[in-house]
Amino acid sequence: MAVYCFYLFDRAGRLLCYREWSRTHRTHAGEDDAKSMFGLLFALRNFCSKLSPSPLGGSPKYYVTGTYALHHHETPTGLRFLLLTSPDFGGADISRDLRDLYADAYVPYVVKNPLSVRGEVIRVPAFLGRLDSYVRNLSCF
Amino acid sequence: MSKASLSKLGDAAFERTDKVSAELLALTYGSFVRQLLIDYEDAEEVNAQLAKMGHNIGVRLVDDFLAKSNAPPCASFADTADIVANVAFKMFLGVPALVGSWSSDRRTFSLVFSDNPLAEFTELPEKWGGVWYSNVLCGVIKGALEMVQMEVDARFVRCTSAGRT
Numbered sequence: 001m002a003v004y005c006f007y008l009f010d011r012a013g014r015l016l017c018y019r020e021w022s023r024t025h026r027t028h029a030g031e032d033d034a035k036s037m038f039g040l041l042f043a044l045r046n047f048c049s050k051l052s053p054s055p056l057g058g059s060p061k062y063y064v065t066g067t068y069a070l071h072h073h074e075t076p077t078g079l080r081f082l083l084l085t086s087p088d089f090g091g092a093d094i095s096r097d098l099r100d101l102y103a104d105a106y107v108p109y110v111v112k113n114p115l116s117v118r119g120e121v122i123r124v125p126a127f128l129g130r131l132d133s134y135v136r137n138l139s140c141f
Numbered sequence: 142m143s144k145a146s147l148s149k150l151g152d153a154a155f156e157r158t159d160k161v162s163a164e165l166l167a168l169t170y171g172s173f174v175r176q177l178l179i180d181y182e183d184a185e186e187v188n189a190q191l192a193k194m195g196h197n198i199g200v201r202l203v204d205d206f207l208a209k210s211n212a213p214p215c216a217s218f219a220d221t222a223d224i225v226a227n228v229a230f231k232m233f234l235g236v237p238a239l240v241g242s243w244s245s246d247r248r249t250f251s252l253v254f255s256d257n258p259l260a261e262f263t264e265l266p267e268k269w270g271g272v273w274y275s276n277v278l279c280g281v282i283k284g285a286l287e288m289v290q291m292e293v294d295a296r297f298v299r300c301t302s303a304g305r306t
Contacts, residue, residue, distance in 0.1 A: 055216065056214050056216060075204070075207055076207055076214070076289045077203060077204055077207065077288045077289060078288075078290075079204075102204075102208060103208035103209065106204070106208075107204050107205050107208045107209075111201050111204045111205060112201070112205070118200070118201075
């Protein structure tokens with residue numbers, strides 16, 4: 001079991017934070033990687049809300065392929081938290097953990113931090129530290 | 142969701158929020174507005190500045206609201222009105238608002254506060270009759286809803302502190 005990497009996008013598709021742990025393979029370099037990730041998510045989300053039986057739509061929680069699993073949490077403000085893990089992550093609802101990360105780390109350390117500017121890459125050590133310990137505490141790490 | 146369960150949500154969210162003394166808030170806000178009056182010397186300009194500050198507060202505050210309130214998603218504008226009034230205002234100001242005076246096209250409503258913690262000690266002098274003392278709240282509502290893809294306009298219709306009824 002392994003956790004590969006983490007992405008945080010804002011609603012305009014800007015990459016606010018990227019961290020990797022045991023990512024072994026890389027197809028694109030840097031910005032392209034984030035762009036295609038956001039593009040995928042954008043399409044996936046539209047697709048999911050079109051299929052949804054509820055008028056409120058619905059955003060995907062995770063999907064699994066043969067080589068990785070993608071976990072996703074989207075806030076009503078359009079922030080998207082993504083975590084890539086190995087496919088054998090144990091079936092736990094990791095999008096819930098991503099929600100906790102939003103409530104316990106992003107809101108107090110980034111939103112309430114007067115020095116952090118909206119839409120800019122997050123360099124707040126307290127947030128990055130919490131993110132790291134959150135991921136390391138996941139049962140699939 | 143029913144009114145009663147929304148106000149229960151509001152109470153629970155209020156319990157979870159960090160508190161400051163109401164006097165501290167009212168007096169800090171008061172000295173703030175006073176400074177704006179000295180700096181801008183124009184009622185309209187002061188109203189605009191207060192709304193702008195509120196907007197900046199709102200765009201951040203909404204994330205705190207979403208993280209802590211557990212409010213259900215809104216399916217209609219009426220839901221939004223109820224959640225803003227019963228959950229959001231209760232959570233951050235400690236007082237819920239009443240939703241009323243819906244327009245016939247259901248696109249406009251009023252929020253009525255029985256108690257305004259910002260203006261507890263305030264009586265505006267006649268000279269400043271054009272100032273909406275708590276205009277910051279309009280900006281907050283606007284900024285917060287803008288972040289959840291809703292473009293609204295908010296303004297004061299009546300305020301007791303201004304001596305206008």
